Amino acid sequence: MGEMKGKASLEFEHPPVIVSAASVVGKKEGEGPLGPLFDQVEQDDMCGKDNWEQAESALQKQAADKAIEKGGLRKTDLRYLFAGDLLGQLIATSFGTVDLEVPLFGLYGACSTMGEALSLGAMAVNAGYANQVLAMASSHFATAEKEFRFPLAYGNQRPMSATWTVTGAGCVALAGDRKEGLAKITGITTGRMVDMGTKDSMNMGAAMAPAAFHTIEQNLEDFQVNETWYDKIITGDLGEIGRTILLDFMKNKGRDLSELHMDCGMEIYDKEQQDTHAGGSGCGCSAVTLCSYILPKIQDGTWKRVLFVPTGALLSNISFNEGQSIPGIAHAVVIEHIDG
Helix, strand or coil, rough: CCEEEECCCCEEEECCEEEEEEECCCHHHHHCCHHCCCCEEEECCCCCCCCCHHCCCCCCCCHHHHHHHHHCEEEEEHCCCEEEECCCCHHHHHHHHHHHCCCEEEEECECHHHHHHHHHHHHHCCCCCCEEEEEEEEEEHHHHHHCCCCHHHHHHEEEEEEEEECCCCEEEEEEECCCCCCCEEEEEECCCCEEECCCCCCCEEEEEEEEHHHHHHHHCCCCCCCCCCCCCCECCCHHHHHHHHHHHHHHHCCCCCCCCEEEHHHHHCHHHHCCCCCCCCCCCHHHHHHHHHHHHHHCCCCCCCEEEEEECCCCCHHHHHCCCCCCCECCEEEEEECCC
Protein backbone atom coordinates (compact mmCIF):
# COMPACT_ATOMS: atom_id res chain seq x y z
CA MET A 1 0.00 0.00 0.00
CA GLY A 2 2.92 2.32 0.59
CA GLU A 3 6.10 2.79 2.52
CA MET A 4 6.97 4.67 5.66
CA LYS A 5 9.86 7.02 5.06
CA GLY A 6 12.02 8.26 7.90
CA LYS A 7 10.34 9.68 10.97
CA ALA A 8 7.20 11.37 9.69
CA SER A 9 6.66 10.65 5.98
CA LEU A 10 4.87 8.24 3.67
CA GLU A 11 5.55 7.36 0.04
CA PHE A 12 2.49 6.03 -1.77
CA GLU A 13 2.73 2.87 -3.83
CA HIS A 14 -0.47 3.79 -5.67
CA PRO A 15 -0.44 7.61 -5.80
CA PRO A 16 -3.94 9.08 -5.58
CA VAL A 17 -4.88 11.24 -8.55
CA ILE A 18 -6.32 14.73 -8.18
CA VAL A 19 -9.13 14.49 -10.71
CA SER A 20 -10.62 17.94 -10.20
CA ALA A 21 -10.27 21.13 -8.20
CA ALA A 22 -12.53 24.10 -7.56
CA SER A 23 -12.08 27.51 -5.96
CA VAL A 24 -14.73 30.00 -4.85
CA VAL A 25 -13.61 33.35 -3.41
CA GLY A 26 -14.84 36.75 -2.27
CA LYS A 27 -14.73 40.09 -4.03
CA LYS A 28 -11.34 41.21 -2.68
CA GLU A 29 -9.67 37.96 -3.74
CA GLY A 30 -11.24 38.28 -7.18
CA GLU A 31 -9.64 41.71 -7.53
CA GLY A 32 -6.17 40.30 -6.79
CA PRO A 33 -3.52 38.89 -9.15
CA LEU A 34 -5.13 35.43 -9.25
CA GLY A 35 -8.65 36.76 -9.85
CA PRO A 36 -9.10 35.42 -13.41
CA LEU A 37 -8.07 31.92 -12.30
CA PHE A 38 -10.79 31.30 -9.71
CA ASP A 39 -13.84 29.28 -10.68
CA GLN A 40 -16.24 31.69 -9.03
CA VAL A 41 -15.93 35.15 -7.49
CA GLU A 42 -18.71 36.18 -5.12
CA GLN A 43 -19.37 39.91 -5.42
CA ASP A 44 -21.34 39.80 -2.15
CA ASP A 45 -19.16 38.53 0.71
CA MET A 46 -22.38 37.69 2.58
CA CYS A 47 -23.31 35.30 -0.25
CA GLY A 48 -26.90 36.37 0.24
CA LYS A 49 -26.99 34.92 3.76
CA ASP A 50 -27.99 36.41 7.11
CA ASN A 51 -24.55 36.28 8.74
CA TRP A 52 -20.86 35.78 7.99
CA GLU A 53 -20.76 32.19 9.23
CA GLN A 54 -23.56 31.13 6.90
CA ALA A 55 -21.72 32.88 4.09
CA GLU A 56 -18.61 30.78 4.71
CA SER A 57 -20.74 27.63 4.72
CA ALA A 58 -22.13 28.70 1.34
CA LEU A 59 -18.59 29.03 -0.02
CA GLN A 60 -17.83 25.44 1.01
CA LYS A 61 -21.02 24.09 -0.56
CA GLN A 62 -20.29 25.87 -3.84
CA ALA A 63 -16.67 24.69 -3.95
CA ALA A 64 -17.64 21.08 -3.26
CA ASP A 65 -20.40 21.13 -5.88
CA LYS A 66 -18.03 22.57 -8.48
CA ALA A 67 -15.30 20.02 -7.76
CA ILE A 68 -17.84 17.21 -8.10
CA GLU A 69 -19.18 18.67 -11.35
CA LYS A 70 -15.75 19.32 -12.88
CA GLY A 71 -14.61 15.79 -12.04
CA GLY A 72 -17.68 14.16 -13.54
CA LEU A 73 -18.36 12.56 -10.17
CA ARG A 74 -21.51 11.60 -8.34
CA LYS A 75 -22.06 12.38 -4.67
CA THR A 76 -23.04 8.78 -4.08
CA ASP A 77 -19.60 7.65 -5.27
CA LEU A 78 -17.75 9.76 -2.68
CA ARG A 79 -16.58 7.67 0.23
CA TYR A 80 -15.40 10.45 2.54
CA LEU A 81 -15.11 14.20 2.86
CA PHE A 82 -12.08 15.58 4.71
CA ALA A 83 -12.74 19.24 5.46
CA GLY A 84 -12.30 22.02 7.98
CA ASP A 85 -12.32 25.74 8.72
CA LEU A 86 -11.22 28.17 11.43
CA LEU A 87 -14.42 28.46 13.43
CA GLY A 88 -15.33 26.91 16.77
CA GLN A 89 -16.85 23.43 16.36
CA LEU A 90 -16.11 23.70 12.60
CA ILE A 91 -19.53 25.22 11.98
CA ALA A 92 -18.70 26.46 8.48
CA THR A 93 -17.92 22.89 7.47
CA SER A 94 -20.61 21.00 9.35
CA PHE A 95 -23.41 23.35 8.31
CA GLY A 96 -22.07 23.91 4.81
CA THR A 97 -21.66 20.27 3.79
CA VAL A 98 -24.74 18.69 5.33
CA ASP A 99 -26.56 18.58 1.98
CA LEU A 100 -23.72 16.64 0.36
CA GLU A 101 -24.68 13.59 2.43
CA VAL A 102 -21.07 12.35 2.37
CA PRO A 103 -19.40 10.82 5.47
CA LEU A 104 -17.38 13.61 7.05
CA PHE A 105 -14.06 13.81 8.85
CA GLY A 106 -14.08 17.32 10.32
CA LEU A 107 -10.52 18.65 10.62
CA TYR A 108 -8.87 21.49 12.48
CA GLY A 109 -5.29 22.34 11.61
CA ALA A 110 -5.81 26.10 11.53
CA CYS A 111 -4.42 27.42 8.23
CA SER A 112 -2.68 24.08 7.58
CA THR A 113 -6.05 22.32 7.23
CA MET A 114 -5.85 21.85 3.45
CA GLY A 115 -2.55 20.01 3.88
CA GLU A 116 -4.09 17.83 6.57
CA ALA A 117 -7.16 17.11 4.43
CA LEU A 118 -5.05 16.18 1.40
CA SER A 119 -2.79 13.97 3.54
CA LEU A 120 -5.59 12.00 5.14
CA GLY A 121 -7.56 11.76 1.92
CA ALA A 122 -4.51 10.47 0.05
CA MET A 123 -3.79 7.94 2.79
CA ALA A 124 -7.33 6.59 2.61
CA VAL A 125 -7.28 6.29 -1.19
CA ASN A 126 -3.80 4.78 -1.38
CA ALA A 127 -4.67 2.18 1.26
CA GLY A 128 -7.82 1.15 -0.56
CA TYR A 129 -10.18 2.40 2.11
CA ALA A 130 -11.83 4.75 -0.38
CA ASN A 131 -12.05 5.04 -4.15
CA GLN A 132 -13.00 8.71 -4.28
CA VAL A 133 -12.84 11.42 -1.62
CA LEU A 134 -13.01 15.20 -1.33
CA ALA A 135 -10.50 17.38 0.52
CA MET A 136 -11.60 20.92 1.32
CA ALA A 137 -10.89 23.97 3.49
CA SER A 138 -12.37 27.44 3.85
CA SER A 139 -11.99 30.74 5.65
CA HIS A 140 -13.72 34.12 5.67
CA PHE A 141 -12.22 37.45 6.61
CA ALA A 142 -15.16 38.52 8.75
CA THR A 143 -15.64 35.22 10.59
CA ALA A 144 -11.92 34.94 11.39
CA GLU A 145 -11.65 38.53 12.65
CA LYS A 146 -14.60 37.96 14.95
CA GLU A 147 -13.27 34.60 16.16
CA PHE A 148 -9.64 35.53 16.80
CA ARG A 149 -9.25 39.30 16.89
CA PHE A 150 -11.89 42.06 16.99
CA PRO A 151 -15.39 42.53 15.60
CA LEU A 152 -15.24 44.51 12.35
CA ALA A 153 -17.32 47.32 13.83
CA TYR A 154 -14.56 47.96 16.37
CA GLY A 155 -12.40 49.40 13.60
CA ASN A 156 -9.03 48.60 15.17
CA GLN A 157 -5.83 49.52 13.35
CA ARG A 158 -3.96 46.56 11.89
CA PRO A 159 -0.15 46.48 12.29
CA MET A 160 2.03 45.95 9.23
CA SER A 161 2.84 42.43 10.43
CA ALA A 162 -0.82 41.40 10.13
CA THR A 163 -2.12 39.28 7.27
CA TRP A 164 -5.55 39.47 5.64
CA THR A 165 -7.71 36.38 6.06
CA VAL A 166 -8.80 35.07 2.67
CA THR A 167 -12.51 34.76 1.97
CA GLY A 168 -12.70 31.56 -0.03
CA ALA A 169 -13.01 27.79 -0.20
CA GLY A 170 -10.95 25.31 -2.18
CA CYS A 171 -11.91 21.70 -2.85
CA VAL A 172 -10.15 18.84 -4.66
CA ALA A 173 -11.40 15.38 -5.57
CA LEU A 174 -8.99 12.46 -5.14
CA ALA A 175 -9.44 9.08 -6.80
CA GLY A 176 -7.54 5.83 -6.82
CA ASP A 177 -9.00 4.40 -10.00
CA ARG A 178 -7.83 7.04 -12.48
CA LYS A 179 -4.73 7.31 -14.68
CA GLU A 180 -5.48 10.84 -15.86
CA GLY A 181 -6.05 13.99 -13.88
CA LEU A 182 -4.58 17.28 -12.77
CA ALA A 183 -1.72 15.78 -10.74
CA LYS A 184 -0.89 12.94 -8.37
CA ILE A 185 0.03 12.86 -4.69
CA THR A 186 3.11 10.70 -4.26
CA GLY A 187 3.94 11.33 -0.60
CA ILE A 188 3.32 13.31 2.55
CA THR A 189 5.18 14.54 5.61
CA THR A 190 3.09 15.10 8.71
CA GLY A 191 4.14 18.07 10.79
CA ARG A 192 4.48 18.27 14.55
CA MET A 193 3.79 21.12 16.94
CA VAL A 194 6.57 23.72 17.07
CA ASP A 195 6.37 26.50 19.68
CA MET A 196 9.11 29.11 19.91
CA GLY A 197 7.23 31.40 22.28
CA THR A 198 5.59 33.84 19.85
CA LYS A 199 2.58 35.56 21.47
CA ASP A 200 1.63 38.22 18.92
CA SER A 201 -1.65 37.22 17.24
CA MET A 202 -1.09 39.97 14.70
CA ASN A 203 2.10 38.31 13.45
CA MET A 204 1.08 34.85 12.34
CA GLY A 205 4.06 34.53 10.01
CA ALA A 206 6.48 34.55 12.95
CA ALA A 207 4.45 31.88 14.73
CA MET A 208 4.24 29.54 11.72
CA ALA A 209 7.67 29.90 10.09
CA PRO A 210 9.49 27.59 12.55
CA ALA A 211 6.94 24.84 11.89
CA ALA A 212 7.32 25.26 8.14
CA PHE A 213 11.09 25.00 8.52
CA HIS A 214 10.83 21.85 10.62
CA THR A 215 8.43 20.08 8.23
CA ILE A 216 10.45 20.96 5.13
CA GLU A 217 13.64 19.75 6.77
CA GLN A 218 11.88 16.56 7.93
CA ASN A 219 10.61 15.93 4.41
CA LEU A 220 14.07 16.31 2.87
CA GLU A 221 15.60 14.07 5.55
CA ASP A 222 12.92 11.40 5.30
CA PHE A 223 13.06 11.17 1.50
CA GLN A 224 16.85 11.61 1.50
CA VAL A 225 16.80 14.39 -1.08
CA ASN A 226 17.85 18.02 -1.13
CA GLU A 227 15.71 21.06 -1.86
CA THR A 228 16.45 21.00 -5.61
CA TRP A 229 14.45 17.77 -5.91
CA TYR A 230 11.45 20.10 -6.05
CA ASP A 231 10.64 22.67 -8.70
CA LYS A 232 8.83 24.69 -6.04
CA ILE A 233 8.45 24.56 -2.28
CA ILE A 234 5.19 26.34 -1.53
CA THR A 235 4.08 27.41 1.94
CA GLY A 236 0.53 28.35 2.85
CA ASP A 237 0.39 31.79 4.42
CA LEU A 238 3.62 32.89 6.01
CA GLY A 239 3.42 36.31 4.38
CA GLU A 240 6.44 38.56 3.99
CA ILE A 241 7.65 38.33 7.58
CA GLY A 242 7.22 34.57 7.87
CA ARG A 243 8.91 34.02 4.52
CA THR A 244 11.93 36.05 5.62
CA ILE A 245 12.20 33.99 8.81
CA LEU A 246 11.87 30.70 6.91
CA LEU A 247 14.54 31.64 4.38
CA ASP A 248 16.87 32.66 7.22
CA PHE A 249 16.33 29.33 8.98
CA MET A 250 16.99 27.44 5.77
CA LYS A 251 20.09 29.50 5.00
CA ASN A 252 21.50 28.61 8.41
CA LYS A 253 21.14 24.95 7.39
CA GLY A 254 23.03 25.61 4.16
CA ARG A 255 19.93 25.62 1.96
CA ASP A 256 19.05 28.45 -0.41
CA LEU A 257 15.30 28.55 -0.98
CA SER A 258 15.19 32.11 -2.32
CA GLU A 259 14.40 30.98 -5.88
CA LEU A 260 12.53 27.76 -5.04
CA HIS A 261 10.16 29.12 -2.42
CA MET A 262 6.70 30.57 -3.01
CA ASP A 263 4.10 31.58 -0.44
CA CYS A 264 0.39 31.48 -1.24
CA GLY A 265 -0.25 34.43 1.07
CA MET A 266 2.07 36.57 -1.01
CA GLU A 267 0.54 35.52 -4.34
CA ILE A 268 -3.15 36.04 -3.71
CA TYR A 269 -3.16 39.81 -3.08
CA ASP A 270 -1.46 42.86 -4.55
CA LYS A 271 0.16 44.37 -1.48
CA GLU A 272 0.36 47.90 -2.85
CA GLN A 273 -3.05 48.07 -4.47
CA GLN A 274 -5.07 46.09 -1.91
CA ASP A 275 -3.49 47.17 1.40
CA THR A 276 -3.17 43.70 2.88
CA HIS A 277 0.07 44.43 4.75
CA ALA A 278 2.09 41.20 5.15
CA GLY A 279 -0.09 39.14 2.77
CA GLY A 280 -2.95 36.66 2.93
CA SER A 281 -3.81 33.95 5.46
CA GLY A 282 -6.60 31.60 6.51
CA CYS A 283 -7.52 28.02 5.62
CA GLY A 284 -8.84 29.24 2.31
CA CYS A 285 -5.57 30.92 1.31
CA SER A 286 -3.55 27.83 0.41
CA ALA A 287 -6.68 25.93 -0.65
CA VAL A 288 -7.83 28.36 -3.35
CA THR A 289 -4.26 29.08 -4.52
CA LEU A 290 -3.67 25.34 -4.93
CA CYS A 291 -6.86 24.84 -6.89
CA SER A 292 -6.57 27.88 -9.14
CA TYR A 293 -2.85 28.48 -9.67
CA ILE A 294 -0.62 25.63 -8.48
CA LEU A 295 -2.39 22.57 -9.91
CA PRO A 296 -2.67 23.96 -13.46
CA LYS A 297 1.09 24.57 -13.49
CA ILE A 298 1.71 21.00 -12.37
CA GLN A 299 -0.78 19.66 -14.90
CA ASP A 300 0.84 21.42 -17.86
CA GLY A 301 4.33 20.38 -16.74
CA THR A 302 5.62 23.82 -15.81
CA TRP A 303 6.39 22.28 -12.43
CA LYS A 304 7.10 18.55 -12.35
CA ARG A 305 7.26 18.14 -8.59
CA VAL A 306 6.06 20.51 -5.86
CA LEU A 307 6.19 20.37 -2.07
CA PHE A 308 2.95 21.97 -0.89
CA VAL A 309 3.25 23.01 2.77
CA PRO A 310 0.18 24.71 4.29
CA THR A 311 1.03 26.31 7.62
CA GLY A 312 -1.14 26.87 10.70
CA ALA A 313 -1.03 28.84 13.95
CA LEU A 314 -2.88 26.84 16.58
CA LEU A 315 -4.13 29.56 18.86
CA SER A 316 -7.68 30.06 20.10
CA ASN A 317 -9.37 33.15 21.51
CA ILE A 318 -9.17 31.47 24.93
CA SER A 319 -5.48 30.55 24.78
CA PHE A 320 -4.55 34.00 23.48
CA ASN A 321 -6.50 35.81 26.19
CA GLU A 322 -4.86 33.60 28.81
CA GLY A 323 -1.45 34.78 27.61
CA GLN A 324 -0.27 31.52 26.13
CA SER A 325 2.18 31.38 23.23
CA ILE A 326 1.14 30.36 19.73
CA PRO A 327 2.32 26.93 18.54
CA GLY A 328 2.61 26.35 14.81
CA ILE A 329 2.20 23.33 12.56
CA ALA A 330 2.78 22.56 8.90
CA HIS A 331 1.82 19.55 6.77
CA ALA A 332 3.69 18.79 3.55
CA VAL A 333 2.22 17.11 0.48
CA VAL A 334 4.34 15.96 -2.48
CA ILE A 335 2.38 16.70 -5.67
CA GLU A 336 3.72 15.59 -9.05
CA HIS A 337 2.97 15.90 -12.75
CA ILE A 338 1.30 12.90 -14.41
CA ASP A 339 3.45 11.83 -17.33
CA GLY A 340 1.83 11.12 -20.69
